[in-house]
Amino acid sequence: MNDHRRDRGDVELDRLFALARQASPDISGVERNFETRVMARIRERREPWYALAWRLAPVFLTLTLLLAGWSLFYSPVHPADPVTTLASGTQEIALVDYLTGE
Template sequence: MNNNADERLDRLFAAARDARMDTSALEEHFETRVMARLRERRAEGLPWYALIWRMVPVFAVLVVLIAVYSASYRPAPSGDLFAAISSGQEDYVAGNVLTGE
């Protein structure tokens, strides 16, 4: 019985391999359907993330401009090692001496 079932399955699989699907209904007016779908998507408008991707070159140019400016403009370094922590101290001390506080 097992041998008979295997033969039937082999014949069924062979018949399935030999049978060709009829795709003519799917092929009919394929280009028209594709163009209609494209037209529908264009009518929807651009999503917000597509606009962000279009702005990437503008942001890249801004970054390059800032990098060039920061590389070319270098203020003269101070010789005073304590300038960063004592800047503005002289005005504060002078103001306290003159006002008597």
């Protein structure tokens, strides 16, 4: 009894597949040159890594300038006049200490 039901279901399924093969696909929704435009959009979105770096260059430049200005104006360790640092001889003393191991 199950074999008869299965056979009838197979015949019905074969009939539906045959109807589906005969029907022509509906391509009215696909526009002209659709694939070309999709591929162009994909290529457009794939940017090289340096494109992002060029976009961020103004941000990095601003940060660099702000850090340089902050280190020049708000550094309490260094004296305001760089000539006094060079004239004090601290570099020579540090070099001699390093070379002699003291």
